Amino acid sequence: MAIKSCLVIGGSGRGGGMIKMLKEQFNSRMEIVGVVDVKQDVLEHQGKALGLGKNSLFTDFNEACAAVKADFCAIATPPQFHSPATVAAVENGMPVICEKPIADTLEAAKTMMEAVKKAALPCAIIQNYRYAANKQELVRIREEERLGRLQHIVGRYACDYRRYESWGKSWRHDMDFALLFEGSVHHFDMMRFLSGGDCETLMGLGWNPEWSSFKHHSSGFYLMRMDNGIHTCYEGNSSAAGISNCWHKEYYRAEFEAGSVEIAGGNQMTIHRVGQETEVYEAPAISRTGHEYLFDEFLNWLDGRTPSATRIEDNIKSFAMVIAAMETTLDGQPKQIADYLAG
Ligand SMILES: NC(=O)c1ccc[n+]([C@@H]2O[C@H](COP(=O)([O-])OP(=O)(O)OC[C@H]3O[C@@H](n4cnc5c(N)ncnc54)[C@H](O)[C@@H]3O)[C@@H](O)[C@H]2O)c1
Structure with a gap:
């Protein structure tokens, strides 16, 4: 299978851990081609760690999703940004794997699920x-x-x-x-x-x-x-x-x-x-x-295998x-x- 490109939104905290794990464990299956974070120091750190130039580092996820058409998008921002970031990603053709909880409100979670359904793209929620x-x-x-x-x-x-x-x-x-x-x-x-x-x-x-x-x-x-x-x-x-x-x-x-x-x-x-x-x-x-299982399952889904058990359509029942x-x-x-x- 061809190596998949990934845009990461949220680059410190859980996102930082996720980037490290993806680099160490999924090197042969995917590569991170862009990072979004509202904090400049986080972008500089991840840019260096991943060898990404300024054109691949963004402070705005809408701009990033329009500019970087990756094979998928991984989201690890605080909850209130999960829904708008997912909408931006799927509207630009990118499947999404997103940290829990789905969103910060039920309305935002439903908006996110509707956008995923409309785009007919995979969206998995991380329940490690x-x-x-x-x-x-x-x-x-x-x-x-x-x-x-x-x-x-x-x-x-x-x-x-x-x-x-x-x-x-x-x-x-x-x-x-x-x-x-x-x-x-x-x-x-x-x-x-x-x-x-x-x-x-x-x-x-x-x-x-x-x-x-x-x-x-x-x-x-x-x-x-x-x-x-x-x-x-x-x-x-x-x-x-x-x-x-x-x-x-x-x-x-x-x-x-x-x-x-x-x-x-x-x-x-x-x-x-x-x-x-x-x-x-x-x-x-x-x-x-944990996360390693979920990314493996998600990458397999993108390759046409079984959908993630914690896909948004199911995980909304937990939310x-x-x-x-x-x-x-x-x-x-x-x-x-x-x-x-x-x-
Ligand atoms: N599954 C798990 O085990 C686990 C563990 C911890 C956190 N989480 C989840 O991960 C998410 C992030 O939590 P955290 O602890 O990493 O938070 P955090 O605040 O430590 O990190 C979030 C990062 O997102 C960035 N960010 C904030 N707003 C942004 C925006 N609009 N666009 C782009 N980047 C933005 C921040 O600057 C920061 O770098 C939450 O949803 C949380 O529930 C999951």
């Missing part, structure tokens, strides 16, 4: 946590009914972000509903992945501890009923001072007919059965994890859960996810 050995093994346990049927899943995410700017740059501490848009979107997506169902009803509570480093709600409890009858329950805490279950170490407990499965950090699977010794084993390794969680936090009423996906 699905591609970890322990999550894949838990899905196999459910699918193969090794412990019978699944009843419910409890999930816990807890990071010690009590210091300002300990969770990346300041915008994440200053925005509304940082837990939901920046954190829980991964965990709600994981509840769909692990349960094998889409969320039907969501209700819950959110708050901001007085001592948090956030300006708005940063902790919460949410309950979900999935459309296959499985129930899920989620605790999110951005001011964890004791037991932490931060990124890659989130705790999930799945309650099956014949036992409970626990996973957290590492790839250890722990299975409890009443009256029996606890079974502990390592989940079988997977050949690609709708964020919007529902935001609204139930504000009005205390249970939300039907179908209401958000309609229209």
Whole structure:
């Protein structure tokens, strides 16, 4: 296959990590031909790292998309720019792989999805946590009914972000509903992945501890009923001072007919059965994890193979859960996810 060209929008933070990973892991399949960032120092740094001249470095994604007709575009800006950057990319003929969350509002997410549909181009959303050995093994346990049927899943995410700017740059501490848009979107997506169902009803509570480093709600409890009858329950805490279950170490407990499965950090699977010794084993390794899996899957899609599992048309079901969680936090009423996906 010919080497694919890529325009990257957002060149530091996650975008910086993505550029490094793409250079190291996908050198033989793709090359970065342009970078967009509003910060000049980021452009200078990436220009040097990638050997790109001034004509390939941009501060405006609209201008960049019109000038660089790459084979695809990778987006890693803060959420409010995902939708306009994707619209600019697809209108200029470029498929998109974009960081989560899809957008900052439901309207922006729908605008983005409509533009993708109209252009009839691939658009994948990055949900890297699905591609970890322990999550894949838990899905196999459910699918193969090794412990019978699944009843419910409890999930816990807890990071010690009590210091300002300990969770990346300041915008994440200053925005509304940082837990939901920046954190829980991964965990709600994981509840769909692990349960094998889409969320039907969501209700819950959110708050901001007085001592948090956030300006708005940063902790919460949410309950979900999935459309296959499985129930899920989620605790999110951005001011964890004791037991932490931060990124890659989130705790999930799945309650099956014949036992409970626990996973957290590492790839250890722990299975409890009443009256029996606890079974502990390592989940079988997977050949690609996280972002690497997603880019491999996306490049294969561009080559005519299977569409990404987290393509926008599917991942909007995880994003709708964020919007529902935001609204139930504000009005205390249970939300039907179908209401958000309609229209
Ligand atoms: N999947 C993951 O594990 C993961 C981890 C961290 C962040 N993220 C996601 O990645 C995205 C970026 O987060 P981050 O932590 O890297 O943020 P960041 O602020 O550290 O980096 C964003 C970059 O985008 C640039 N930028 C801002 N506005 C821009 C615009 N209009 N056009 C072009 N560039 C612009 C900034 O200058 C900065 O270099 C968010 O959507 C976030 O949720 C995902």
